[in-house]
Amino acid sequence: MGRKGITAVAALTALAASAGGTAGCTVQPAGAGGEHRSPVRIEVPGRTPSASPSAPPSPSRTPDGDGGKSSPSPGAPAPRVLWSPGDSGRDVRELQARLRQVAWIFHGPTGTYDDLTAEAVRGFQGKRGLPRTGVTDSVTWQRLLGMTREPGKWELYLMGGQPADAPDARCRTGRVLCISKTSRTLRWMIDGRTVSTMPVRFGSEYTPTREGVFQVYWKSRHHVSTLYDSPMPYAMFFSGGQAVHFSADFAARGYAGASHGCVNVRDEAAIARLYDQVRDGDKVVVHW
Secondary structure, X not given: OOHHHHHHHHHHHHHHHHOOOOOEEEOOOOOHHHOOOOOOEEEOOOOOOXXXXXXXXXXXXXXXXXXXXXXXXXXXXXXXXXXXOOOEOHHHHHHHHHHHHOOOOOOOOOXXXXXXXXXXXXXHHHHHOOOOOOOEEHHHHXXXXXXXXXXXXXXXXXXXXXXXXXXXXXXXXXXXXXXXXXXXXXXXXXXOEEEEEEEEEOEOOOOOOOOEEEEOOEEEEEEEOOOOOOXXXXXXXXXXXXXXXXXXXXXXXXXXXXXXXXXXXXOHHHHHHHHHHOOOOOEEEEEO
C-alpha cells in the first residue's frame, strides 16, 4: 500500500473514533432453513442502528400463545397413540383440562374422550402443523404439556365427577343422604352401604347450605320455588326451604354458578332414581 493509501486508512479510523468510539461489526445469523441472511452492519456505540429493510418479520403468535409450527420429519416413525375417542379415565380428564387452559375446549372435563374432545385435539394439532388426526399421540401431548400447567383438582372436576371422600361417621347407619362439601358429592347410603353417588353443588357465600343432621320432611317432584320463581324438580326438603333437587343451571354451567342454599344435582336421571328411593324421614347429613 502506498503512502496515500496509508493516509486514507488513518483518516477513516480517526473519523470513526470521533463518532463515539471503536466501531463494531456483527453478522445476523441465517434464518430458519437458511432462507434469509441479514447484511453485515457497522454499529457505532451510543447510536441505535436502524432495522435492516430486508429482515424477516417476527412470527405472529397464535391465539393459544404458541408462536410456531412444527411438522414431523419425513420418514420419522409414527408417534405412539396415548388416547383416542372412546377412552375414559383420569388421564383423559387431564387432557381436557389442559385443552381448556389454552381455549381449545370449553366443556368438561368429563373424563370421556368424546367428539368435542377429538375436534379440539384436531384444532390444536392443526395450529401446531401436526397431522390433524383427532387422537392424542406422544408428540401432541408433549406440545400441550409445554404450553400448559399441571391442572389442580378444581380444574379436573370442574363439571363434577370428583371421587367421593370417606362417609361421615353419622352416615354409617340407617338410610342416609350423606352430603360432603369437601368432595362436593352426595352418597345415598343404606346401613353403611353406598347405593349411589353423584356430584352436587351448594349455596354461595351469601346463601350457604346449612351443615348438620336433618331429615327429609317433604318431597315435591315438580316443585317451583315461590321465592325465586325457578323450577326445583325432584325436590327433597330437609331444612326450611333448602332441598336436594335437580338443577338445569348446574347441568349447563357446572360450578361456575351456585344455588341459593339448596343441594343441586346435575344428573337428572340419577336424581330421578334417587327421588323414587328416598322416603320422608330419611336422614340427611351435610358435612365437610
